Amino acid sequence: MERLGTGGSGGGSGREGGEGVGFRPLYRQVHDTLLRRLAEGVWQPGQILPSEGELARELGVSQGTVRKALDALTADSLLVRRQGRGTFVAEHDDKQSVFRFFKLRSEAGGEAAPESRVLARAEAPASVDERDRLGLVRQARVVRIERLRALDGRVCLIEAIALPASLFPGIAALDLPNTLYSLYANRFGLTIAVARERLRAVALSAREAGHLGAAPGSPALEIDRVAFDLDERPVEWRLSTCLTEHVHYQSILR
Structure with a gap:
């Protein structure tokens, strides 16, 4: 394997922590290498990763650089650190997915999980907007899902979801769970890594x-949310319309 930070896209001399025009810090190169392995399924959900020392030796970088890359992946909820046991690939269970991506909170307080009821689902040719938001070709088809969601037993939002049919074969016929992102990962091998939202x-x-x-x-x-997988590919467009009389949108900035 080519050592990270030596020529290629790393640029410059590859000094750890170096900065410069077009320079990508070495830990980001390590981060991207590990992220690529997650996307390719080299490590499966729940599997333990090699130790920091083993990864450092393989990649030709310091253990501190590996640790910084692992910290970044952990902050993105792609890895889980377990004290005294090691670093594992996150399994993205229902609870984790809900509280990472569902930002509505009841005015009554607490972190109650939303309940869902599917109204409709169907496969159809992608509309112009769906092709634009999901980066699809003209002939592409999508699976559309419409459902209601409730907090504390009170319906507060209706959402329309569009998925590329080629990535989710047969999903329209499934008994859809409350949390779709765990289904995407466990049934279709697509882990949601990041989502971009626009509010109005x-x-x-x-x-x-x-x-x-x-x-x-x-x-x-x-x-208006577009969710991306580990390959930075848009895999879901979700449009949620919410009543905010009894709930609020909560975003924690760090």
């Missing part, structure tokens, strides 16, 4: 209002 204020349509038990035109929060 909207007025409820008559149909949305009927499902949410509100008056047409009521103010609501729209969350």
Whole structure:
């Protein structure tokens, strides 16, 4: 294996921690190498990784550089550190997926998991917007899922989800779980690594209002999310329309 930081995309002399125009820190190169292995399935969910020392020797970098890369992957919830046992590939169970990606919180406090009810699902040719948001070709097909979600027993949002049909064969026929991201990982081998959201204020349509038990035109929060897998490929477009009378959107900035 070519040593990291020596020529190629690393640039410069490959000094650890160096900065410069176009220079990528060595720990980021290690991070990207490990991320690529996760994407390729070299290490499966729940599997323990080689030790920091073993990875450092293999990649030709210091143990501290490996540790920094592992810390970054752990912060992204792709790895899990277990004291005295080692570093493991995250399994992305329902609880982890819910509280990492579901940002609505009840005004009553606590972190109650949302409940879901599927309204419709079908496969169809991708619309112009779906092709644009998911980077699909003109002939592509998508699976559309519409469902309601509730917190503390109160329905608070309706969401429309579009998935590339080629990546999720047969998903429309499955009994869909409350948390879809665990299904994506366990059934289709697609781990959601990051999601990008855009928020704006909207007025409820008559149909949305009927499902949410509100008056047409009521103010609501729209969350437009595109989720990406470990290969940085868009694999889900989700449009959620939320009533915020009893819930709020919580984002923790660090």
